[in-house]
Amino acid sequence: xxxxxxxxxxxxxxxxxxxxxxxxxxxxxxxxxxxxxxxxxxxxxxxxxxxxxxxxxxxxxxxxxxxxxxxxxxxxxxxxxxxxxxxxxxxxxxxxxxxxxxxxxxxxxxxxxxxxxxxxxxxxxxxxxxxxxxxxxxxxxxxxxxxxxxxxxxxxxxxxxxxxxxxxxxxxxxxxxxxxxxxxxxxxxxxxxxxxxxxxxxxxxxxxxxxxxxxxxxxxxxxxxxxxxxxxxxxxxxxxxxxxxxxxxxxxxxxxxxxxxxxxxxxxxxxxxxxxxxxxxxxxxxxxxxxxxxxxxxxxxxxxxxxxxxxxxxx
Numbered sequence: 321x322x323x324x325x326x327x328x329x330x331x332x333x334x335x336x337x338x339x340x341x342x343x344x345x346x347x348x349x350x351x352x353x354x355x356x357x358x359x360x361x362x363x364x365x366x367x368x369x370x371x372x373x374x375x376x377x378x379x380x381x382x383x384x385x386x387x388x389x390x391x392x393x394x395x396x397x398x399x400x401x402x403x404x405x406x407x408x409x410x411x412x413x414x415x416x417x418x419x420x421x422x423x424x425x426x427x428x429x430x431x432x433x434x435x436x437x438x439x440x441x442x443x444x445x446x447x448x449x450x451x452x453x454x455x456x457x458x459x460x461x462x463x464x465x466x467x468x469x470x471x472x473x474x475x476x477x478x479x480x481x482x483x484x485x486x487x488x489x490x491x492x493x494x495x496x497x498x499x500x501x502x503x504x505x506x507x508x509x510x511x512x513x514x515x516x517x518x519x520x521x522x523x524x525x526x527x528x529x530x531x532x533x534x535x536x537x538x539x540x541x542x543x544x545x546x547x548x549x550x551x552x553x554x555x556x557x558x559x560x561x562x563x564x565x566x567x568x569x570x571x572x573x574x575x576x577x578x579x580x581x582x583x584x585x586x587x588x589x590x591x592x593x594x595x596x597x598x599x600x601x602x603x604x605x606x607x608x609x610x611x612x613x614x615x616x617x618x619x620x621x622x623x624x625x626x627x628x629x630x631x632x633x634x635x
Contacts, residue, residue: 322340322341322390323391324339324392324393324395324627324631325337325383325419325627326338326419326625326626327415328398328415328438328618329397330435330618332354332617333617333618334351334354334372334415335349336351336376336379336382336620337349337383337624338624339625339628346445346621348387349383349620350379350383353509354368356508358507359502361495361508362498368410368411369413369414392428394428394430394431394628395431396431396432396433396623396626396627397415397430398415398433398434398435398623399432399433399434400435401435401436403436404484433478435618437480438620438626439461439589439618439622440480440482440622441480441626442589442616443593443609443611443615443616445622446611446612446615447612449587449609453472455585456471456583457472458470458472458485458581458587459472459586459587459588460589461589462492462493462588462589462590462592462593463492463590464492464494464497464509465492466494466590467536467570469485470483470485471485471577479626479629479630485581486534486573486577488535489530489535489536489537489539490538490539491537491542493538493592495538496566498511500541503545504558509591512594514563515595515596517556517560518556518563518597519596519597520556521554521559521560523560523561525564525565527564528568529568531569534573534577535573538565538569541562544565548561566598568601570598570602571601571606575605575606578606578607584607585607585608587609589616591617592616593616594616
């Protein structure tokens with residue numbers, strides 16, 4: 321069987337995936353969160369790079385350990401956060417180095433792509449919505465380092481053409497979730513545990529995010545949550561307020577982008593989009609598609625699928 325390798329080394333997770341096109345399946349998917357000290361909200365790039373270099377060999381070995389009678393056709397890695405000029409993070413050097421070395425050792429091509437494209441492709445593939453590329457769509461990419469609304473179209477060379485439309489005015493959605501999580505005693509990254517807290521609250525909030533020209537602000541949300549904590553409001557209610565605010569802001573950003581572009585559908589990708597409250601509210605108010613929760617967080621599955629498409633652009 322023919323296979324394609326994808327590697328992603330973000331500031332949060334080391335990821336290795338293998339895609340098999342005949343069955344259109346991710347047949348290996350190995351990921352490991354980077355270790356962050358208790359009470360901290362992330363890693364310095366030097367530490368992230370060190371951890372990736374340390375973890376990659378074992379993850380690659382594990383990804384290939386159950387595979388038999390295969391032919392590696394190509395490898396790919398995310399080499400930058402986005403496709404924008406000047407987009408760079410040293411942590412991606414680890415994945416690029418490993419994927420290039422594997423390609424060279426097997427005399428197959430190596431393809432350079434980016435973390436954001438991987439997220440979009442993972443969401444498209446897991447939602448069985450690759451056909452959206454033919455008509456174009458608005459992509460909403462939400463994570464600890466990104467709150468971007470994008471116009472996505474098919475491209476004959478890079479497969480997907482990504483054009484930025486809008487972004488958060490200050491903090492990213494994932495950033496404010498992690499900061500509020502820390503405030504409530506939740507370890508980094510806080511998304512999953514903050515959601516569990518929020519689901520215990522029966523309170524409904526009418527939130528009014530600061531929103532201007534298609535972009536939303538999240539810095540005020542952090543301050544509001546701090547005030548609520550000082551007033552003695554429950555952690556469950558504060559978590560629910562935080563997620564309600566983020567959800568409303570993101571829906572407003574997506575609605576604005578759909579209106580300005582004339583696009584019909586929105587695709588949600590990135591770790592924050594695993595949140596069940598966000599999914600429910602967005603699906604009620606938008607014509608939208610979500611990747612599976614398992615493929616929302618950082619992963620290399622989208623990179624592996626993109627690797628195959630880059631190698632076989634006619635497919």
